[in-house]
Amino acid sequence: MHAIVKELRGKLADARINNIYQLDAKTLLLKLHKVNEAPLMLVIEAGRRIHLTSYTLEKPKSPPAFCMTLRKYLPGAWISAIEQYEFERIAIFHIQTKTGMMHLILELFGEGNIILTGGKSDILQALFFKRMRDRNIVRNEIYQYPPSGGKNPFKVTRDELDAALKAAGETDVVRCIVRFLGVGGVYGEELLQRANVEKNKHANQLTSSEVDAIYASLQSLLAAITPEKLEPCITLDDAGGFVDVVPVKLKRYENCKLQPYASFSEALDEFYVRVTAAEKAVAGINIGQFKRESERLKRMIADQEHALQEDDRKTQRDKHLGDTIYAHFSDLQVLLDKFSSAHREGRNISAVAAEVLEAKKNRQNTRSTL
Numbered sequence: 001m002h003a004i005v006k007e008l009r010g011k012l013a014d015a016r017i018n019n020i021y022q023l024d025a026k027t028l029l030l031k032l033h034k035v036n037e038a039p040l041m042l043v044i045e046a047g048r049r050i051h052l053t054s055y056t057l058e059k060p061k062s063p064p065a066f067c068m069t070l071r072k073y074l075p076g077a078w079i080s081a082i083e084q085y086e087f088e089r090i091a092i093f094h095i096q097t098k099t100g101m102m103h104l105i106l107e108l109f110g111e112g113n114i115i116l117t118g119g120k121s122d123i124l125q126a127l128f129f130k131r132m133r134d135r136n137i138v139r140n141e142i143y144q145y146p147p148s149g150g151k152n153p154f155k156v157t158r159d160e161l162d163a164a165l166k167a168a169g170e171t172d173v174v175r176c177i178v179r180f181l182g183v184g185g186v187y188g189e190e191l192l193q194r195a196n197v198e199k200n201k202h203a204n205q206l207t208s209s210e211v212d213a214i215y216a217s218l219q220s221l222l223a224a225i226t227p228e229k230l231e232p233c234i235t236l237d238d239a240g241g242f243v244d245v246v247p248v249k250l251k252r253y254e255n256c257k258l259q260p261y262a263s264f265s266e267a268l269d270e271f272y273v274r275v276t277a278a279e280k281a282v283a284g285i286n287i288g289q290f291k292r293e294s295e296r297l298k299r300m301i302a303d304q305e306h307a308l309q310e311d312d313r314k315t316q317r318d319k320h321l322g323d324t325i326y327a328h329f330s331d332l333q334v335l336l337d338k339f340s341s342a343h344r345e346g347r348n349i350s351a352v353a354a355e356v357l358e359a360k361k362n363r364q365n366t367r368s369t370l
Contacts, residue, residue: 001108003225003232003247004050005084005091007264008042010227011052015040015079017095021059022067026112026127029057032079043272046127047112050091051268069125070116073097074104085145087152087182105143117143150182153222158215165211168203176203177214186244186252191217193251224248232264234271245271 015032018039023029026047032040043057044050063071077097084091089108094101102124105115114127121143130137135144151160161180168176178188192199194217197210206214223229225247235243236257243256247264261267325332335356342352 001050001084001089001091002087003230003264004268005082006225007227007230008050008052009082011040011265012042012079012082012093017074017077017079019075020067020070022064023057023059026114028067028070028114029053029059043269044091044106044114045112045272046106046114047108047110049108049268049272050106051265051272053269053273054266055269055273066114066125066127070104073099073102073116073124077102086148087154088145088149090145103143107146109146109149113137115143148182150178150180153181153183153218156181156218158211161215161218162208162211165203165206165214170202170204172200173197173203173206173214174199181218186250187221190250190252191221194220221248230264231260232262232267233258233260234267235259242271242274 012032015034017030018033019031021029021031023043027043027045030042030044032042034040041053041057042050043053074095074097077095079093080096080101081094082091083094091106091108093104093106095104101119103117103121105113105117107113107115111128115123115137116125117123123137123139123141123143125139126137128137129139134147137143151164164180165173165176168180174185174188174192177183177191178185181188189199191214195210195213197206197214224231230247231249232245232247233249234245235253236259237243238257240257244253245267246253247267249258261270338352338356339349342349
Protein backbone atom coordinates (compact mmCIF):
# COMPACT_ATOMS: atom_id res chain seq x y z
CA MET A 1 0.00 0.00 0.00
CA HIS A 2 2.78 2.41 0.89
CA ALA A 3 4.56 1.79 -2.41
CA ILE A 4 1.53 2.14 -4.69
CA VAL A 5 0.17 5.22 -2.92
CA LYS A 6 3.49 7.05 -3.21
CA GLU A 7 3.77 6.02 -6.87
CA LEU A 8 0.23 7.13 -7.73
CA ARG A 9 0.39 10.38 -5.78
CA GLY A 10 1.92 12.43 -8.58
CA LYS A 11 0.00 10.66 -11.35
CA LEU A 12 -3.43 11.24 -9.81
CA ALA A 13 -2.98 14.70 -8.32
CA ASP A 14 -5.33 17.20 -10.02
CA ALA A 15 -6.96 14.48 -12.10
CA ARG A 16 -10.61 15.08 -12.95
CA ILE A 17 -13.14 12.28 -12.38
CA ASN A 18 -15.02 11.83 -15.64
CA ASN A 19 -16.97 8.70 -14.78
CA ILE A 20 -17.26 5.81 -12.34
CA TYR A 21 -18.07 2.17 -13.09
CA GLN A 22 -18.65 -0.71 -10.69
CA LEU A 23 -17.22 -3.86 -12.26
CA ASP A 24 -18.40 -6.30 -9.59
CA ALA A 25 -19.46 -6.41 -5.95
CA LYS A 26 -16.13 -5.01 -4.69
CA THR A 27 -14.40 -3.33 -7.64
CA LEU A 28 -14.63 0.22 -8.99
CA LEU A 29 -13.15 1.65 -12.17
CA LEU A 30 -12.58 5.41 -12.18
CA LYS A 31 -12.09 7.17 -15.50
CA LEU A 32 -9.79 10.13 -14.87
CA HIS A 33 -8.47 12.96 -17.02
CA LYS A 34 -5.55 15.32 -16.65
CA VAL A 35 -4.91 18.35 -18.82
CA ASN A 36 -2.91 17.49 -21.95
CA GLU A 37 -2.67 13.83 -20.96
CA ALA A 38 -4.34 10.62 -22.06
CA PRO A 39 -7.24 9.36 -19.88
CA LEU A 40 -6.31 7.32 -16.82
CA MET A 41 -8.27 4.26 -15.70
CA LEU A 42 -7.92 3.55 -11.99
CA VAL A 43 -8.98 0.22 -10.49
CA ILE A 44 -9.77 0.03 -6.77
CA GLU A 45 -10.95 -3.23 -5.24
CA ALA A 46 -12.02 -3.49 -1.62
CA GLY A 47 -9.75 -5.74 0.39
CA ARG A 48 -7.34 -6.32 -2.45
CA ARG A 49 -5.79 -3.77 -4.80
CA ILE A 50 -5.39 -0.30 -6.26
CA HIS A 51 -3.62 0.47 -9.54
CA LEU A 52 -3.97 2.02 -12.98
CA THR A 53 -4.92 -0.29 -15.82
CA SER A 54 -4.18 -0.28 -19.53
CA TYR A 55 -6.71 -3.04 -20.23
CA THR A 56 -10.25 -2.58 -21.45
CA LEU A 57 -12.43 -3.98 -18.70
CA GLU A 58 -16.01 -5.10 -19.18
CA LYS A 59 -18.49 -2.69 -17.62
CA PRO A 60 -21.99 -3.72 -16.50
CA LYS A 61 -24.93 -2.13 -18.30
CA SER A 62 -26.79 -1.28 -15.11
CA PRO A 63 -24.72 0.33 -12.33
CA PRO A 64 -25.47 -0.84 -8.74
CA ALA A 65 -26.81 1.55 -6.11
CA PHE A 66 -23.35 2.22 -4.66
CA CYS A 67 -22.03 3.25 -8.04
CA MET A 68 -25.07 5.46 -8.67
CA THR A 69 -24.42 7.30 -5.40
CA LEU A 70 -20.79 7.94 -6.35
CA ARG A 71 -21.93 9.21 -9.75
CA LYS A 72 -24.21 11.62 -7.94
CA TYR A 73 -21.38 13.22 -5.97
CA LEU A 74 -18.08 12.71 -7.79
CA PRO A 75 -18.21 13.21 -11.61
CA GLY A 76 -16.53 16.48 -12.50
CA ALA A 77 -14.71 16.55 -9.14
CA TRP A 78 -10.92 16.72 -8.81
CA ILE A 79 -8.56 14.46 -6.90
CA SER A 80 -6.49 16.88 -4.88
CA ALA A 81 -4.40 14.23 -3.11
CA ILE A 82 -4.08 10.56 -2.20
CA GLU A 83 -2.50 9.37 1.02
CA GLN A 84 -2.05 6.30 3.17
CA TYR A 85 -3.36 6.40 6.71
CA GLU A 86 -0.33 5.84 8.94
CA PHE A 87 1.15 2.53 7.71
CA GLU A 88 -2.26 0.84 7.54
CA ARG A 89 -3.84 -0.79 4.51
CA ILE A 90 -6.02 2.26 3.97
CA ALA A 91 -5.84 4.72 1.07
CA ILE A 92 -7.66 8.04 1.20
CA PHE A 93 -8.59 10.08 -1.87
CA HIS A 94 -9.15 13.76 -1.11
CA ILE A 95 -11.68 14.93 -3.69
CA GLN A 96 -12.69 18.51 -4.34
CA THR A 97 -16.32 18.68 -5.48
CA LYS A 98 -18.62 21.56 -6.30
CA THR A 99 -20.14 21.30 -2.82
CA GLY A 100 -16.87 20.98 -0.95
CA MET A 101 -14.24 18.43 0.03
CA MET A 102 -15.11 14.73 0.10
CA HIS A 103 -13.09 11.61 0.75
CA LEU A 104 -13.15 8.21 -0.88
CA ILE A 105 -11.60 5.70 1.50
CA LEU A 106 -10.33 2.32 0.33
CA GLU A 107 -9.76 -0.34 2.99
CA LEU A 108 -7.65 -3.32 1.97
CA PHE A 109 -7.63 -5.25 5.26
CA GLY A 110 -10.06 -8.07 6.00
CA GLU A 111 -12.94 -8.26 3.55
CA GLY A 112 -12.28 -4.65 2.62
CA ASN A 113 -14.58 -1.70 2.02
CA ILE A 114 -14.96 1.52 0.06
CA ILE A 115 -16.49 4.45 1.91
CA LEU A 116 -17.49 7.92 0.73
CA THR A 117 -17.43 10.63 3.40
CA GLY A 118 -18.29 14.30 3.43
CA GLY A 119 -16.11 17.21 4.49
CA LYS A 120 -16.73 16.50 8.18
CA SER A 121 -15.90 12.79 7.76
CA ASP A 122 -19.60 11.91 7.90
CA ILE A 123 -20.34 8.67 6.05
CA LEU A 124 -22.47 9.29 2.95
CA GLN A 125 -22.24 5.86 1.35
CA ALA A 126 -20.32 2.61 1.75
CA LEU A 127 -19.88 -0.57 -0.17
CA PHE A 128 -20.71 -2.45 3.05
CA PHE A 129 -22.54 -0.95 6.02
CA LYS A 130 -21.84 -2.79 9.28
CA ARG A 131 -21.57 -2.39 13.03
CA MET A 132 -18.44 -3.68 14.70
CA ARG A 133 -17.01 -3.91 18.20
CA ASP A 134 -14.53 -1.05 17.76
CA ARG A 135 -16.30 1.12 15.16
CA ASN A 136 -19.33 1.38 12.88
CA ILE A 137 -19.68 1.94 9.16
CA VAL A 138 -23.15 3.46 9.20
CA ARG A 139 -24.64 6.25 7.11
CA ASN A 140 -24.42 9.74 8.69
CA GLU A 141 -22.06 8.58 11.46
CA ILE A 142 -18.50 9.92 11.61
CA TYR A 143 -15.98 7.62 9.93
CA GLN A 144 -13.49 6.18 12.39
CA TYR A 145 -10.25 4.46 11.50
CA PRO A 146 -9.80 0.91 12.79
CA PRO A 147 -7.43 0.23 15.68
CA SER A 148 -3.83 0.19 14.53
CA GLY A 149 -2.55 -3.16 13.29
CA GLY A 150 0.92 -2.43 14.63
CA LYS A 151 3.59 0.18 15.12
CA ASN A 152 4.30 2.38 12.11
CA PRO A 153 7.68 1.05 10.84
CA PHE A 154 8.69 4.56 9.77
CA LYS A 155 8.29 5.80 13.33
CA VAL A 156 9.65 2.86 15.34
CA THR A 157 13.01 3.28 17.07
CA ARG A 158 15.67 0.68 17.67
CA ASP A 159 14.94 0.72 21.41
CA GLU A 160 11.21 0.20 20.84
CA LEU A 161 11.97 -2.78 18.61
CA ASP A 162 14.34 -4.21 21.22
CA ALA A 163 11.77 -3.79 23.99
CA ALA A 164 9.03 -5.44 21.92
CA LEU A 165 11.25 -8.42 21.14
CA LYS A 166 12.24 -8.91 24.77
CA ALA A 167 8.61 -8.61 25.92
CA ALA A 168 7.56 -11.32 23.45
CA GLY A 169 9.31 -13.97 25.53
CA GLU A 170 9.61 -17.33 23.81
CA THR A 171 7.47 -16.29 20.84
CA ASP A 172 9.14 -16.94 17.48
CA VAL A 173 10.83 -13.75 16.34
CA VAL A 174 8.97 -13.76 13.00
CA ARG A 175 5.62 -13.75 14.82
CA CYS A 176 6.76 -10.90 17.03
CA ILE A 177 7.90 -8.83 14.03
CA VAL A 178 4.61 -9.38 12.19
CA ARG A 179 2.52 -8.39 15.20
CA PHE A 180 4.65 -5.47 16.32
CA LEU A 181 4.97 -3.83 12.91
CA GLY A 182 1.64 -5.00 11.47
CA VAL A 183 3.29 -6.33 8.31
CA GLY A 184 2.48 -9.52 6.46
CA GLY A 185 4.36 -12.76 6.97
CA VAL A 186 6.23 -12.36 3.65
CA TYR A 187 7.82 -9.11 4.75
CA GLY A 188 8.35 -10.28 8.32
CA GLU A 189 10.40 -13.20 6.98
CA GLU A 190 12.15 -10.91 4.50
CA LEU A 191 13.45 -8.68 7.30
CA LEU A 192 14.90 -11.68 9.11
CA GLN A 193 16.43 -13.16 5.97
CA ARG A 194 18.18 -9.88 5.26
CA ALA A 195 19.35 -9.75 8.87
CA ASN A 196 20.47 -13.40 8.71
CA VAL A 197 18.39 -14.27 11.78
CA GLU A 198 16.58 -17.60 12.11
CA LYS A 199 12.84 -16.85 11.99
CA ASN A 200 11.92 -19.50 14.59
CA LYS A 201 14.38 -18.28 17.18
CA HIS A 202 12.77 -17.15 20.44
CA ALA A 203 12.49 -13.37 20.52
CA ASN A 204 13.98 -13.11 24.03
CA GLN A 205 17.08 -15.04 22.93
CA LEU A 206 18.17 -12.47 20.34
CA THR A 207 21.52 -10.84 20.88
CA SER A 208 22.03 -7.10 20.71
CA SER A 209 23.84 -7.46 17.38
CA GLU A 210 20.91 -9.46 15.96
CA VAL A 211 18.45 -6.75 17.01
CA ASP A 212 20.76 -4.21 15.31
CA ALA A 213 20.73 -6.32 12.15
CA ILE A 214 16.93 -6.60 12.14
CA TYR A 215 16.53 -2.86 12.64
CA ALA A 216 19.06 -2.15 9.89
CA SER A 217 17.26 -4.47 7.46
CA LEU A 218 13.98 -2.69 8.30
CA GLN A 219 15.49 0.70 7.52
CA SER A 220 17.02 -0.64 4.31
CA LEU A 221 13.68 -2.05 3.12
CA LEU A 222 11.79 1.13 3.99
CA ALA A 223 14.36 3.24 2.14
CA ALA A 224 13.73 1.18 -1.00
CA ILE A 225 9.99 1.91 -1.00
CA THR A 226 10.20 5.21 -2.87
CA PRO A 227 9.11 5.81 -6.48
CA GLU A 228 12.74 6.45 -7.50
CA LYS A 229 14.10 3.22 -5.98
CA LEU A 230 11.29 0.76 -6.66
CA GLU A 231 12.14 -2.40 -8.58
CA PRO A 232 8.64 -3.73 -9.29
CA CYS A 233 8.41 -7.24 -10.62
CA ILE A 234 6.26 -10.33 -10.85
CA THR A 235 7.75 -13.54 -9.46
CA LEU A 236 7.32 -16.55 -11.72
CA ASP A 237 7.44 -20.27 -11.02
CA ASP A 238 9.34 -22.74 -13.22
CA ALA A 239 6.32 -23.07 -15.54
CA GLY A 240 6.00 -19.29 -15.97
CA GLY A 241 3.01 -19.00 -13.64
CA PHE A 242 2.53 -15.92 -11.48
CA VAL A 243 3.56 -16.41 -7.85
CA ASP A 244 3.68 -12.90 -6.37
CA VAL A 245 3.92 -9.23 -7.29
CA VAL A 246 6.25 -7.00 -5.27
CA PRO A 247 7.46 -3.37 -5.39
CA VAL A 248 11.08 -4.27 -4.59
CA LYS A 249 13.21 -7.34 -5.13
CA LEU A 250 13.00 -9.67 -2.16
CA LYS A 251 15.67 -12.01 -0.90
CA ARG A 252 13.11 -14.82 -0.59
CA TYR A 253 12.69 -14.73 -4.39
CA GLU A 254 16.34 -14.35 -5.38
CA ASN A 255 16.39 -17.82 -6.96
CA CYS A 256 13.11 -17.34 -8.82
CA LYS A 257 12.43 -15.98 -12.27
CA LEU A 258 11.50 -12.30 -12.19
CA GLN A 259 9.55 -10.29 -14.73
CA PRO A 260 10.40 -6.59 -14.21
CA TYR A 261 8.10 -3.63 -14.92
CA ALA A 262 8.61 0.08 -15.31
CA SER A 263 6.17 0.87 -12.50
CA PHE A 264 4.54 -0.98 -9.63
CA SER A 265 1.13 -0.06 -11.02
CA GLU A 266 1.95 -1.83 -14.30
CA ALA A 267 3.10 -4.92 -12.42
CA LEU A 268 -0.08 -4.96 -10.32
CA ASP A 269 -2.19 -4.47 -13.44
CA GLU A 270 -0.63 -7.42 -15.24
CA PHE A 271 -0.70 -9.62 -12.15
CA TYR A 272 -4.36 -9.02 -11.30
CA VAL A 273 -5.58 -9.22 -14.89
CA ARG A 274 -4.15 -12.74 -15.04
CA VAL A 275 -5.38 -13.69 -11.56
CA THR A 276 -8.87 -12.23 -12.09
CA ALA A 277 -9.23 -14.00 -15.42
CA ALA A 278 -8.30 -17.30 -13.79
CA GLU A 279 -10.79 -16.70 -10.96
CA LYS A 280 -13.59 -15.95 -13.42
CA ALA A 281 -12.75 -19.09 -15.36
CA VAL A 282 -12.98 -21.15 -12.19
CA ALA A 283 -16.19 -19.37 -11.14
CA GLY A 284 -17.72 -20.19 -14.53
CA ILE A 285 -17.23 -23.90 -14.05
CA ASN A 286 -20.49 -25.75 -13.42
CA ILE A 287 -19.62 -27.56 -10.19
CA GLY A 288 -22.86 -29.51 -10.25
CA GLN A 289 -22.12 -30.79 -13.72
CA PHE A 290 -18.63 -31.84 -12.64
CA LYS A 291 -20.06 -33.67 -9.63
CA ARG A 292 -22.56 -35.51 -11.79
CA GLU A 293 -19.84 -36.44 -14.26
CA SER A 294 -17.63 -37.54 -11.37
CA GLU A 295 -20.39 -39.79 -10.03
CA ARG A 296 -20.97 -41.23 -13.52
CA LEU A 297 -17.27 -42.03 -13.86
CA LYS A 298 -17.22 -43.58 -10.39
CA ARG A 299 -20.13 -45.84 -11.34
CA MET A 300 -18.40 -46.76 -14.59
CA ILE A 301 -15.19 -47.62 -12.73
CA ALA A 302 -17.17 -49.71 -10.20
CA ASP A 303 -18.90 -51.60 -13.04
CA GLN A 304 -15.57 -52.22 -14.75
CA GLU A 305 -14.02 -53.44 -11.51
CA HIS A 306 -16.98 -55.80 -11.00
CA ALA A 307 -16.61 -57.09 -14.57
CA LEU A 308 -12.89 -57.66 -14.01
CA GLN A 309 -13.62 -59.56 -10.80
CA GLU A 310 -16.20 -61.69 -12.64
CA ASP A 311 -13.72 -62.35 -15.45
CA ASP A 312 -11.15 -63.34 -12.85
CA ARG A 313 -13.60 -65.81 -11.26
CA LYS A 314 -14.35 -67.28 -14.69
CA THR A 315 -10.64 -67.56 -15.40
CA GLN A 316 -10.08 -69.41 -12.12
CA ARG A 317 -13.02 -71.72 -12.84
CA ASP A 318 -11.81 -72.47 -16.37
CA LYS A 319 -8.32 -73.10 -15.05
CA HIS A 320 -9.70 -75.55 -12.50
CA LEU A 321 -11.66 -77.33 -15.22
CA GLY A 322 -8.57 -77.48 -17.41
CA ASP A 323 -6.46 -78.90 -14.57
CA THR A 324 -9.11 -81.53 -13.82
CA ILE A 325 -9.35 -82.58 -17.46
CA TYR A 326 -5.57 -82.79 -17.70
CA ALA A 327 -5.39 -84.94 -14.52
CA HIS A 328 -7.92 -87.46 -15.95
CA PHE A 329 -6.83 -87.20 -19.52
CA SER A 330 -6.21 -90.98 -19.92
CA ASP A 331 -9.61 -91.96 -18.49
CA LEU A 332 -11.34 -89.39 -20.64
CA GLN A 333 -9.52 -90.65 -23.71
CA VAL A 334 -10.72 -94.23 -23.01
CA LEU A 335 -14.26 -92.94 -22.49
CA LEU A 336 -14.16 -91.02 -25.78
CA ASP A 337 -12.86 -94.09 -27.59
CA LYS A 338 -15.76 -96.20 -26.24
CA PHE A 339 -18.28 -93.57 -27.27
CA SER A 340 -16.76 -93.41 -30.75
CA SER A 341 -16.79 -97.24 -31.06
CA ALA A 342 -20.38 -97.42 -29.82
CA HIS A 343 -21.41 -94.77 -32.33
CA ARG A 344 -19.82 -96.73 -35.22
CA GLU A 345 -21.48 -99.98 -34.09
CA GLY A 346 -24.83 -98.29 -33.71
CA ARG A 347 -25.08 -98.99 -30.01
CA ASN A 348 -27.09 -96.83 -27.62
CA ILE A 349 -24.88 -94.12 -26.08
CA SER A 350 -26.86 -94.16 -22.83
CA ALA A 351 -26.21 -97.90 -22.46
CA VAL A 352 -22.52 -97.38 -22.99
CA ALA A 353 -22.50 -94.59 -20.36
CA ALA A 354 -24.25 -96.94 -17.93
CA GLU A 355 -21.63 -99.62 -18.56
CA VAL A 356 -18.83 -97.15 -17.92
CA LEU A 357 -20.40 -95.97 -14.64
CA GLU A 358 -20.93 -99.61 -13.57
CA ALA A 359 -17.30 -100.44 -14.35
CA LYS A 360 -16.15 -97.37 -12.37
CA LYS A 361 -18.32 -98.46 -9.40
CA ASN A 362 -16.85 -101.97 -9.48
CA ARG A 363 -13.30 -100.59 -9.51
CA GLN A 364 -14.05 -98.41 -6.47
CA ASN A 365 -15.52 -101.41 -4.63
CA THR A 366 -12.45 -103.49 -5.43
CA ARG A 367 -10.14 -100.75 -4.03
CA SER A 368 -12.25 -100.61 -0.88
CA THR A 369 -11.95 -104.37 -0.42
CA LEU A 370 -8.22 -104.30 -0.85
